[in-house]
Amino acid sequence: MEGVKLTGALSADEQASVFPPNERAERGPVAVIECVQQIPCNPCEKACPFGAIEVGPDITNLPRLDLDKCRGCGLCLSKCPGLAIFLVDASKSATEALVMFPYEYLPLPAPDEIVDGVDRTGRFVAKARVVKVDTGAQREGTTIVTLAVPKQTMHDVRSMRLVAPGEVFLCRCCEVSETEVRQAVREGAKTVAAVKMRTRAGMGLCQGRTCRRLISRVIAEETGQSPADILPPTSRAPVRTLSLEALAGGDDNE
């Protein structure tokens, strides 16, 4: 199941259709317009002072970016009601890239703070350093955040999450956070095993011996069940299956 129509996040093909070539990002900042459905909308066209975005008279046309005209000024980011325009810049360093995105939540991060860079599904991608937090008055509530991220994640990081003070890794050896486990449960994981599949928690060296109970507790909280009802991970399944078979086999007294 892929694509914005099914998941709300761009598929790999959809991403490919809007990414600027890497050479362009290496030359300097450039807009990435992640708007792939023909919706009646065109403020981006007018927002760009350099005429780099074209929608045309039929406002359901997809916006087209002229990579040479775009100077990476970032003005279009806060004018897009879909919050669908981002900026990437790979020209500043060999290892890091800058990613700029609109952010309309509180609290805001502070410059130099380390935050979690997250992808189009809110999943953790990499630790990121906050470079700039632009709350300019003209943006009317839309703050533009600039993060420095590892260069290879430039096309993945699209938002951020503040690192909650004292947030714990439920799975010590694989560094899976409580947030990630909660997200997995909301997406449909019902058991410790399913959480493991989605997050890789419990798949580290310890084989889940330490994190199992912590994960069960979070599942219980998210689902409103009692921890006693959360199925243990699959490694224990044979035990249950055996006992069920034994029951099914029957007891002469029953």
Place this chain on the structure above:
Amino acid sequence: MATGQTFDIVVVGAGPAGLAAAIEAAKRGARTLVVDENNKPGGQLFKQIHKFFGSHEHRAGVRGYDIGRQLLDEAAKCGVEVWLDAVVHGLFDSRLAVLHAGRQVTVQAGRIILATGASENAVAFPGSTLPGVMGAGAIQTMINVHRVLPGKRFVMLGSGNVGLIVCYQLMQAGAEVLAVVEAMPSIGGYGVHAAKIRRAGVPILVGTTISRVVGQGKVEAVVLATLGPDGRIDPQSERTLAADTVGLAVGLTPLTELAWMAGCEFFFSPKLGGHLPLHDENMLTSLPYLYVAGDITGVEEASTAMEEGRLAGIAAAESLGLVEAAAAATDKAAVRQRIDVLRSGPFGEGRRLAKAEILQQQALRSGQGGESWKA
């Protein structure tokens, strides 16, 4: 009853459609009154805090409540009279019975424009009457207008733009959204709205529904289930999320009581939300004094609602002899062209076809000796 008052044009509803209609009518010299049952004007706009889509001509990129404010200023400048806390509860020919701030008033109108909008649909499932199950609109009003969060952990049913936007606004207000649940196999609203909440980690579960809501006297957990190919709930797939509030964003239905009461002809359009008053390309119903505009004529958007309002305002003023036909024709053509643009593209197509059907029906019925169409 208090003594009656007389206006050239009375507009019912101070949403984007009603205000736009009143502005155009007043600009053309009509003595115009707008009445709204709310204490705040702007209709749906006043709880919309996101930037709107549309063309920049339609103030796209501007937040909903700012559009409302701009319309209201403009209306005041043109000399439109606005009564708030004024519910129209009866329509007898061109007379309106209004309960205005607790007083009964009768208003005589030359022309009436109904711009009463739409009301949210409810949906029933076990537990759907528990406190904590609320319309998405009610949630939006609470968080954005009254600044009160009605819960902490939300599940939203419906992935149309309303459901998606209200989820986004819930998170802006500091709530947790656990999931959006959508029975259809794909997301109903715009991908860019969906993407906003996905980035924040909210799953949008398509092909899934709420099979029931459980709790002692209030919502404590939501049971979700996947829908099989036959559209039935697959019991194996059931799982729970511990939510305390469930939002329902399952569509809107045009609010047409006054049009029924007036006795104009109706048309059924599932695509546009149900029964709606049949109207011609001037927004005129089958009654010579009654016009309609906005969501009451089919659930669309603020941008189209404003344009329909303009069309109705111009046409109503024209029918009162306040503008020359040629000038009115030019103005109306410009509005119609903008409306066509708004209904273009894949998301607009269904509405465009449905609206065309309304006009065909109207032409058909008026052609069959419906002289009532000729004002």
Place this chain on the structure above:
Amino acid sequence: MRVEKHPVLGDREVGRLVTISVDGAEIEAVEGEPIAAALLAQGMIVMRRTPRFGEPRGVFCGIGRCTDCAMTVDGVPNVRTCVTPVKAGMVITSNLKGGGE
């Protein structure tokens, strides 16, 4: 819970605070806000019980249409609290036993 800070709307402007009584308990409310908003801000989400089965109901439509939020306000029964503004000193009862509407 009140939404104090907001990224788009800014800080909440606190109106005049008044006290109202709900089923005997004194609660703080903002003058002019709907009674239902004041109750929700306190986490009170059950507003009445149905006459037939005594089932609990709370705010559903929020715009005065469904009557799920009806309570007795200053002795007047069946007042839709989602569209009725708070006034200082209001006495509100929830009819939580059901039956007697």
